[in-house]
Amino acid sequence: MGRRLPLNGHKEVGLKRCGKSCRLRWINYLRPDIKRGKFSLQEEHTIIQLHALLGNRWSAMAAHLPKRTDNEIKNYWNTHLKKRLIKLGVDPMTHKPRTDASSIPSGSNLTHMAQWESARLEAEARLVRDSKQVVLNPIHPKNYLTLNHSQLRPRCLDVLKAWQGVVAGMFAFPTQDLGSPTSTLRFPAIGLNATSYTDGEMGFDDSLKCIENSNQMKEIEETITDGCIDEWFEDSFRVGNYENVPMAVDGSNCCDSVFDLVNSSP
C-alpha cells in the first residue's frame, strides 16, 4: 500500500532516487532486520508509554522497539493510536483527558502516583549505577553494521520496565526484553494468565481473541464488560500515563530525572 513509486520517475530503468532517498528506503523498508506487519499489544503500549515520555521523538522511540523504524512508529501512532486516544477522550499530545474532570487525583490515583514515584526513583538509582555505560543507536548505520544484539539493546528499556510495573494495575507485560518472541499477558487483578499471545504476530484485537477459548474467559468477561477493548485500552493508558506520570511534553515537572535518563538515549 501507500506510495509505490513516483509517477514521473521510472518509465525506464532510471529511478529518480537520490542518495538520500535510497538511504531512507533502505532504513525504512529494505533493511533485512525490519519487522513488518501489525504491531503487537505490547508494542502498542510501549509506544504509548514512550510517547508520554518522549513526545514526538520517533527515533528515540524506535530505539526501544527492536526491528521497528521511526517512520513505522510515527505512522502507526498517527493512524491508529492517536485516533484511538481521541476516541477515548484523551488528548494524544498531552496524554491528558480533554475534559478537566480528573484534575484532582482520587485515592486510587494517589496509589498509582506513589507507584510511579517508586519506579522513577528506581530508574534514577539505575541511572547513577550505569552512568558510564555507553548508549548506542541501533538505527545508526555504523552501529547497525558492527554491533551484536546484546549491544543493540537500549539501556533505557529499564525505564519502561519500571513503568510497566506501574501499568500492572490492569495487566502487565513480561519483564524481559520488549522484543521477546513470546509474551505472557497477565491479569494480576483477577489472577489470570493468557499464555498464547505471541509478540509480533498478533495485534491488539487478535491478542484478545487468543484467550477467547480459555476456561479463564468467563472470569475475564466478568471483569471486562462491554466495550472491553476500549475500556481496557483506556484504563491501561490512564494508569500508565496521565495519572501516574504528572508530566507535560515540555518535561517541566517532577520527572526531570527520568527525562534526563530518556534524553541520554540516542
Next chain:
DNA sequence: AAGTGCTGCAACCGCAATCGA
C-alpha cells in the same frame, strides 16, 4: 460497473547537526 471517499503507509521535504577536507 462506475464513482466517491476514506485509510494506511512509503516516500518526500526541509531543516539542523555532523563530518571531513
Next chain:
DNA sequence: ATCGATTGCGGTTGCAGCACT
C-alpha cells in the same frame, strides 16, 4: 574557521487499495 557533503529527524504528502453508495 570555513564550507560543501552527508546524515538524522520530524512533519507532511500523495498514491494504492478498500468500502460504500
